[in-house]
Amino acid sequence: MKYLLLLATILVAPSLLFAQNCRYSLSGHIEDADLKEKLAAASVYIRETNSRVVTDSNGDFRFGALCAGRYTLIITHVNCDSVIKIIQLNRDEHIDLRLPHSLQTLGTVVVESRKGRENSGFKKELSGQQMEQTRGSSLAEALSRINGVTMLQTGSTIAKPVIHGLHSSRILLINNGVRQEGQQWGNEHAPEIDPFIAEKLAVIKGVDELKYGSDAIAGVILVEPRSLRNEPGYNAEFNTGWATNNRQMIFSGIWEQTLKKIPAFTYRLQGTFRKAANAATPDYRLNNTGAEEKNFSATAAWQKKMFRTELFYSRFETSLGIFTGSHIGNITDLQNAINTSRPDPVFTGQDSYRISRPYQQVTHQLVKSKSVLLKGAHKFNLSLAGQFNHRREYDIVRSSSNSRPQLDLSVNTFSEDLNWEHPRTNNIAGTLGISLVQQRNHYSGRYFIPNYNTYTYGAYWIEKWSRHRWDIQAGIRYDYKTIDTRRLKYNGDTLDHNFNFSTVAASFNSNFRASAAWIFNLGISLSRRAPYVNELLSDGIHHGTATYEKGSIELKPEQSLSLHSGLQFRNHDGKLNAEVLLYANFIRDFIYQQPMPENPVLTIAGAFPLLEYRQTDALLSGMDLSVDWDPAGPFRLSGKIAILYGYNRIARDWLILMPANKLGSEISYVLADKGAFTGNSLSMEWNWTDRQRRVPDAGNGSQDYKVPPPAYQLINLQASSTISVSQRPVTVGIGVRNLFNTRYRDYLNSMRYFADEMGRNISFRLKISIEKNQRDKSISKH
């Protein structure tokens, strides 16, 4: 209650202090810097107000009713590099901007924005203020703000993204242009990426998937860092955060510099430290649910007009505690733990940063070199990457002198990608590429998956045609993958299994701008995913769920036919935006775990229920709907709905672990600027998650230990303001998650068997930016 009062004061006070003074306008004119042509259809976005306009046929744009203050303008155009410009608005302003043509400066790191046309298929992004609000949360939690994306969790520390009901090896996660390769097959293996690296997160489906693999059955997640500097000077950003519930502290910093003497050379250093103590539910604190993360990255680039090369290194290291009450010796222990309505006091009440068994320790290193060469209008990209992933899982062990991890997996991956972007002729632009991947996995300790070597050889071809109101894009990809596995038996014998798979993928999407208000798009994607090593050969006890998982060497690649159709509406002044997406994903030979209740596996610790990997035909269909209304006043409203049906067509039954239907809405209020306080905003969010009613029937083999938890609703608050401290912007933010300290459990969190979710969490964040440009010719003010 004390917090509530404090919060109310903080939230209400600024609105009383600041009078409205929002009558300024910002207009501008945009040209292509190289062609010296006025640039129509460039998007101009103000991050602080989250408003966007598009330049008209003369390259002009205008924002009205702006408050005085400091704004970040992000100007993007399909043929150009994005430009970010910070302006101080104290009167009506007009600015002229020249956008560098992307074919010559190669500034952005975002792969697809450099292509002639963006991916016209499904695309949803998180950036700007929305991204800022997620600072301090995990990558999956940030992504789950995107409608249609949910989280699969193991307690409060481990979360991975789910797109339209699918996750793990069915999602390709592209970290800074490189396909992330770790032990992503496991439900409790979270992505090994520092969320502070990302300036933007995007989820895409459609032809651009084909650049990364033929197996993106659920889609592709792009984690995109900000562009490197392309003018001399330096800038720095420092973020810090503190949260009350688990005493989480975060420090993250970025330093970027381009030297005046060697303007072709630019570099960036970035690091993050995060530490959290045990998390508390409304009624009790869960022992051993802390986390610690130490991340570092460095980027150096050499950029000339026709050639650019970049070297990137990142190291991610995390230790994640797993709630002690959820680690299970055998099925009897599991039943005992599940049957209690709250965890035994033995497992609750410690408020400590200490992480003890059971816990996970993961390090992931990425070294990448990327080079771009322009030859006339042709562009060649070469990317070489090495990834070194080491995962150690420390179980509760019988002997107190045992300090070894029980599961110890090292996977090293090398990938080489080369592509050629041919110039746009007859309205067609395209890319041809080849990609090679070599991967080696090594285990020690308990067997769960074997040692293996895989080699993948892939090639793709994408063409994009656009004219007038139409965009039509199509692509095809072929991959050949060999997997040689070796299991080491106790008696010195080895057990070898070798596989090879050919997979073909094809994709088509079209986009039709019927009028200024209506846009239709339609996409069809065919993907094939080779079974993963765990699906083929896992053989062991899964301690989190007290089950015995067994792979099958008979598995074939699963094949998906995904249809998605979207409709976007935007009224004449852009104040009302609505978007609806319908999708259906038919997956033949869908790989899933079938319980085999008649064949439990007898071990010295008792009998474990057996789960065997099997294949069926599945259909995942659903709808995402979102509406955004930004009337003239300070208020802004948005709402979203996500509905999903996951069906096993052979068993004629629902699929397990599918996200429940969700409904959410948000109201935000932008306060007038006052003195040094700018970009003041308040928002309240309401999210409702239904009880999952579509679960497998007990008659098809009991697949779950507990019925899905009831529906729940949460209220979250956000407030932020940017203060100018000696001309430097300092952003402060306060967020409250689960305002009413609601007790709830989520169907997609395996901890629902044992304990409630985290209670109220108040977080504070602070961002300080410093920037100094030593040359600035691209902008002139009148």
Added chain:
Amino acid sequence: MKTQLTKIAFAAFMAAVLLTACSKDKDEVEDNEEEVITTLKLTFTPAGGGTALTYQFRDPDGPGGIAPTTDEIVLAPSKSYDVAIEVLNETTTPAEDITEEIAEEAAAHRFYFQPSAGSNITVSNLNTDGNGIALGLASTWTTTATATGTIKVTLRHYPGNPPGKAAADPIDSPKSGTDIEVTFNTKVQ
């Protein structure tokens, strides 16, 4: 421009050589040193002398693979036996004797014996740890009339530090977790 193309090709070649060289690292060797309990062996010595009897649960390849074997415990009626437990890891050669480790950390381990009703077996006289609380590596089994039934032998282990083991702890105490849970068929004849 041509020189740049040459440079890029050279860089690619060098990288490919480097990567291929890296990927052929150490040979795969067996380094599986994780503890696996494969065998629970009970040795029955009749009170007052006689031939010792041995019954065991054995899963020599660990969980999964070949199914384990469980002996039927056959005892004479109206007799008392001193029972000694051995816990082994037979995946290694020679077999690792885990019994010693359990004895060393007696305050963090406890065996429970649960004969079924009508099995006509009672278990008593469990040996104790340094704090005088039941351990159960040694016990006395007493039979009455002929019967068939089952007995469940459970080894619980206390991961806490200190373990916090107490005499009144039930078999499903949240303070401890299960390492062994084996049910033998019994016959008193």
